[in-house]
Amino acid sequence: MTEIGIEYQTVLGLPPVDFVHLAADLGCHHISMKVAGGGGPYNPYGHPAYSMLDDVALRRRFIAAMQDRDVSISLGEGFVVQPFHDLRDEDANLDVMAELGVTRVNAVTMDPDLPRSFDQLATFVEMAAGRGMTTTMEFAKSLTVPDLPTALQAVGHVGRPDFSLLVDTMHSSRSGHGAEDLIMLDHEYVGYIQLSDNTLAQRNPVYRDDSIDRCVPGQGELPVVEIVAALPPVPVIGVEAPMRSLAVAGTSAQECARLAVIGARKVLHAADEIRRVRALGCHT
Template identity: 65%
Template sequence: MDDVGIEYQTVLGCPPVEFVHLAADLGCRAISMKASTGSYNPYNPYGYDDFSFVDDEGARRRMAAALKDRDVSISLAEGFVVLPGRNLTDDLASLDVMRELGATRANVVTLDADLARSFDQFAAFAEAAAGRGMQTTLEFAKSLTLTDLDTAVAAARHVGRDDFRLLIDTMHVVRSGSTAADLAALDASLFGYVQLCDAALEQQNEVYRDDSSDRAVPGEGELPLVEILLALPEWLPLGVEAPMRTRAAQGMSARECAGLAVEGARGVLAEVRAKRANPGQAR
């Protein structure tokens, strides 16, 4: 986990090409991205315009050029959501354009109350992604239908593919009741990606998703980030997902917020590396 990427949610709706430049300017070589703003949008306090790589070939070309020019890659394709009455494989155009832009991994979540159906949807999507040379990750959170680590593990075992793994968001894993010890007890091959942020241990807003869009700089909250990262394989790709709506409302730019998040993440990773180098201090 030497490199820090930046997740799309961190930059609060920033236009894609601008996001690429922002990441590169901060020394980050990876970002997460989605094919379009669509209906499952991040918090967008700056009023940025919607975009669609599926419908706008020009936007797709400009994004591809920016990624190449700035030596930035897409570490995670996001926005793939199981919804009641809708199949994940109905939206393969979005998967195709993200693969065209170089993404080698796609993330899925579910808002369908039918978990059995969701599990089958994950399997169908993972097969479609694999056919495009992409891995799949699965995210869980209290705001989603799949709320906890145990259920996520059950989903991964149901799918039964080496290229279908869990995404660990540090806030979501702690808020769902799991610990670093719970993660360490699992087979390392189950994990595929880490989203790093900090937050209070307890939910702060009435609506959980409001907490999701207002997180703390890594290292400034209450989450046991070092312990969590020590429990996970050190080779996992890592993106900082720390949107800060309070700071945005106070006038801080997306670039300034992202800079704080990346700096904090690098500080946490430095502590993790120091403890890995001296195992006697790792507990």
């Protein structure tokens, strides 16, 4: 049975220990996490920046909170291929992820040099594997890997069973891939799913400004139920629903996350019903 996790972006910079308690209070046992975060322009609550690489005490409190509340990290995030950044320099951050119990990390690329991006991803997958982690890669129209065909090229280039795709329902839709495309994917190509809803068309000139203000799953314009039903079942679907407008208007991170989780549960229930009907049709 697929469980619902809460992605780091959803809580818009909430400190790590507080994030653990929020997830547990909402009945979610999984979160995604970055080694360092908070602060920055996409933090409407004004939370301070943190670094679990530099702050060993915070790291220990975070681990203790996860153990106490039965919460684990379903996805380690924050690894980005960039033109002047070699992912081999991420050793220390991967070590922190391993200490936090992470078994899957995700990478994206913003390096316009596609062959270099693919080589960097292959290097990163090997580094993660050395720590007992599998790796996914996310594609989006705002990234160097903008669509599913290019993402599958990356999978072919890396050529390892511990490297697969992260499919975000918003990014996939905006890249032009609907349920009819995703249902054709071999199951081993999909390692993780992020449930996101929004308008189909980008509203703001800067993609990041647009994607940080999403909808409660099931209340946007995207066919999220059909997409989830088309994708293979995975152990955890992470709800990525940062709702900046609600946050700026005074809605707490806890309430935004609660709304997102309620919406996600409805989406997953509806997707399960589609799968059930499809399975019945196959046996008649």
